[in-house]
Amino acid sequence: MPKSRPEHHGNEYSVRLDNVSKIYKSGEVEVRALEHISFSLKRGEFAAIVGPSGSGKSTLMNILGTIDKPSHGEVYIDGVATSGMNGNELAEFRNRELGFVFQAFNLIPGINAEENVELPLMVNSAPEEERKRRADELLTRLGIGHRLKNNPTQLSGGEQQRVAVARALVNNPALILADEPTGNLDTKSGEEVIKLLGSISKSGNVTIVMVTHNPDTTKFCDKIIYIKDGKMEKQEVLK
Amino acid sequence: MNLKDTFWLSYTDLTEKKVRTILTIFMVVIGVAAIVALVSLTTGISYEITNELASLGPTSILISATQSAGFTPADTAAIASLPNASTVIPIATGSGTLFSGNQNSSVTVIGIAQENLKYIMGGNVSLYEGSVYNDTIAPDAVIGYDVAFPSTASGRQVAFVGQPATLKIPNGRSTNSYTIPIQGIAKTYTSALIPIDTAVIMSMPAAESLLHKTSFNEILLQAKNSSGVTPLTNLIADIYGSRARVINTQQLASTAANITGSITLLLVVIAGISLMVAAVGIMNIMLMSVMEKTHEIGIMKSLGFKNRDVLGVFLLQALLIGIIGGIIGIIVGTGASYSLAAISSSASHSNTTSTSSPPNGFAGGGGGGGFAGGGRGGGRGAVFVGRSPTSSGSSPGISFSPVVSPGLIAEALFVAVFVSVLAGIYPAWKASKMQPIDALRQL
Numbered sequence: 001m002p003k004s005r006p007e008h009h010g011n012e013y014s015v016r017l018d019n020v021s022k023i024y025k026s027g028e029v030e031v032r033a034l035e036h037i038s039f040s041l042k043r044g045e046f047a048a049i050v051g052p053s054g055s056g057k058s059t060l061m062n063i064l065g066t067i068d069k070p071s072h073g074e075v076y077i078d079g080v081a082t083s084g085m086n087g088n089e090l091a092e093f094r095n096r097e098l099g100f101v102f103q104a105f106n107l108i109p110g111i112n113a114e115e116n117v118e119l120p121l122m123v124n125s126a127p128e129e130e131r132k133r134r135a136d137e138l139l140t141r142l143g144i145g146h147r148l149k150n151n152p153t154q155l156s157g158g159e160q161q162r163v164a165v166a167r168a169l170v171n172n173p174a175l176i177l178a179d180e181p182t183g184n185l186d187t188k189s190g191e192e193v194i195k196l197l198g199s200i201s202k203s204g205n206v207t208i209v210m211v212t213h214n215p216d217t218t219k220f221c222d223k224i225i226y227i228k229d230g231k232m233e234k235q236e237v238l239k
Numbered sequence: 240m241n242l243k244d245t246f247w248l249s250y251t252d253l254t255e256k257k258v259r260t261i262l263t264i265f266m267v268v269i270g271v272a273a274i275v276a277l278v279s280l281t282t283g284i285s286y287e288i289t290n291e292l293a294s295l296g297p298t299s300i301l302i303s304a305t306q307s308a309g310f311t312p313a314d315t316a317a318i319a320s321l322p323n324a325s326t327v328i329p330i331a332t333g334s335g336t337l338f339s340g341n342q343n344s345s346v347t348v349i350g351i352a353q354e355n356l357k358y359i360m361g362g363n364v365s366l367y368e369g370s371v372y373n374d375t376i377a378p379d380a381v382i383g384y385d386v387a388f389p390s391t392a393s394g395r396q397v398a399f400v401g402q403p404a405t406l407k408i409p410n411g412r413s414t415n416s417y418t419i420p421i422q423g424i425a426k427t428y429t430s431a432l433i434p435i436d437t438a439v440i441m442s443m444p445a446a447e448s449l450l451h452k453t454s455f456n457e458i459l460l461q462a463k464n465s466s467g468v469t470p471l472t473n474l475i476a477d478i479y480g481s482r483a484r485v486i487n488t489q490q491l492a493s494t495a496a497n498i499t500g501s502i503t504l505l506l507v508v509i510a511g512i513s514l515m516v517a518a519v520g521i522m523n524i525m526l527m528s529v530m531e532k533t534h535e536i537g538i539m540k541s542l543g544f545k546n547r548d549v550l551g552v553f554l555l556q557a558l559l560i561g562i563i564g565g566i567i568g569i570i571v572g573t574g575a576s577y578s579l580a581a582i583s584s585s586a587s588h589s590n591t592t593s594t595s596s597p598p599n600g601f602a603g604g605g606g607g608g609g610f611a612g613g614g615r616g617g618g619r620g621a622v623f624v625g626r627s628p629t630s631s632g633s634s635p636g637i638s639f640s641p642v643v644s645p646g647l648i649a650e651a652l653f654v655a656v657f658v659s660v661l662a663g664i665y666p667a668w669k670a671s672k673m674q675p676i677d678a679l680r681q682l
């Protein structure tokens with residue numbers, strides 16, 4: 001069920017961060033994981049976030065993904081401010097607007113590939129045939145149509161990550177967040193996943209934010225955001 | 240998320256850890272089976288007791304002499320004139336041994352007027368074979384079913400209508416021997432006060448002659464109505480004081496009800512404790528599951544599953560455990576209670592057969608012994624269930640069938656589900672409240 005984005009979301013920016021800071025406090029110690037981050041991404045843009053380990057990339061992704069809250073500042077996704085929403089509204093929002101691809105794949109091990117992809121459609125009780133049709137179609141498009149009934153533990157890392165990508169795409173999200181999606185993959189599978197994300201970015205008006213260590217993986221990107229010590233160093237527009 | 244998918248996720252999760260799930264269900268099974276078995280057994284026992292008591296009628300009062308002087312017709316006349324008194328039935332009782340074929344049985348010798356037989360035989364006299372005796376001095380007898388078909392002869396008939404048998408009755412130091420023509424064989428009667436099945440019943444004059452009595456030692460009195468029973472009982476107890484023991488079926492029934500009631504309560508408390516243990520176990524196991532699933536819960540939440548979806552999945556698991564455990568528990572408990580009842584009745588059977596020692600009266604020991612003499616001499620609880628005048632120290636067996644009522648099944652299932660869901664609430668709530676980011680960080 002390909003759905004069109006609602007009209008009121010016809011905002012110029014798909015993602016906009018306004019002066020976002022994240023401070024972790026544990027006792028006396030304060031970790032300023034993010035400080036005054038502001039940037040925006042247009043619909044359909046493919047952005048890479050690059051920075052050394054511990055610079056706050058994952059923290060930024062979690063905040064973009066509304067599974068973590070900024071200490072200060074505001075995150076707008078598709079024109080919607082996320083700070084005012086409660087847990088249920090955020091869950092609903094994530095289900096509708098966001099797709100996650102994690103470094104560790106984060107598939108549910110007890111169910112098969114097809115069922116993993118169906119999960120986001122279950123939230124709103126999509127009919128089963130519809131769910132299966134959509135999951136099968138995506139998995140086939142991503143080249144693992146022959147692994148539908150396999151559990152994640154029976155799949156290679158590359159295959160698992162494709163399942164994760166399919167799961168991220170299944171609800172036609174506005175924004176896909178990929179935190180080091182190739183981190184657990186060999187070079188070849190890594191490249192394939194990057195290529196996949198690149199083609200997704202080109203084919204639709206899906207915005208993609210990807211964290212990466214590897215400069216080679218930025219070749220499909222439109223923009224690179226450099227982060228160091230929780231601060232945004234620079235923004236590089238490639239095309 | 241709809242119920243079907245919630246169910247699917249719950250079920251998938253439960254089947255993933257089969258052994259753990261089976262053990263959790265097993266805890267519920269034990270608790271429920273215990274409740275079902277204990278309640279159905281005690282209900283069965285109290286039904287049986289109530290039935291035995293009912294066979295005497297709710298208006299029966301038994302007056303037993305405690306002194307060898309016994310009662311005379313003057314007593315019956317006096318008692319008959321009391322307010323609320325209706326029928327007054329004199330009964331002479333004693334004990335003896337009946338020899339027939341190559342078998343002997345301990346028997347209760349009962350002397351009662353033929354027309355009064357119906358009062359001790361549950362309202363109407365119904366014989367297996369033969370006919371009743373005449374009210375003459377001739378010791379023509381109706382014998383109880385167990386006397387004709389003793390369990391020692393494994394149900395084979397040893398005494399026959401029209402054939403004589405030898406009745407030996409202790410008389411001081413010696414034993415007198417009499418030849419008794421068997422006139423009839425009674426059907427089996429379960430009776431609270433008077434052990435028909437193991438009796439040799441004859442006319443009053445015959446019994447008095449055989450037992451060397453000039454008086455009778457029991458009076459079965461019928462009150463006019465059931466509300467008159469208690470005042471009449473009290474009045475007679477006042478008149479006779481220590482010379483007689485007065486007991487009525489209502490007292491027996493309420494005593495029995497009290498006893499079975501408190502036994503039931505005790506057993507249900509025990510069963511309840513095992514269910515509480517099950518509840519703690521379920522909670523423990525579910526908390527462990529929730530901990531293990533933390534990362535997956537984080538994934539689900541990042542995909543947009545709401546708190547109530549997560550809550551639903553875990554609560555449904557608890558519910559499934561309760562339902563499955565409850566159903567299996569009901570089946571196991573029913574099976575257990577029927578096997579126990581079978582064991583108990585076969586034990587009571589062998590209890591009867593093991594007894595061939597000389598009898599020492601009904602329930603209350605030798606001299607002046609009466610039917611309802613529980614608590615005196617070597618008295619046992621035979622008042623309630625005394626079916627055989629055994630002198631062995633073991634309690635008399637009782638054969639009964641457990642009562643597994645639809646109400647009990649519904650209650651047991653409800654309790655199982657209630658306890659499981661109650662135990663599941665906290666773990667499920669804990670799972671549902673997890674912050675997605677915290678949950679995702681747990682690996």
Ligand SMILES: Nc1ncnc2c1ncn2[C@@H]1O[C@H](COP(=O)(O)OP(=O)(O)OP(=O)(O)O)[C@@H](O)[C@H]1O
Nearest residue numbers: 024026031033051052053054055056057058059060
């Ligand atoms: N829950 C937390 N509590 C306290 N400090 C935290 C927490 N999570 C992250 N941090 C700190 O915040 C900083 C940024 O962490 P983050 O995980 O965002 O880094 P990163 O850029 O993703 O690193 P990597 O490339 O190694 O994944 C780090 O110094 C980290 O120690």
Ligand SMILES: [Mg+2]
Nearest residue numbers: 057058059179
């Ligand atoms: Mg990181």
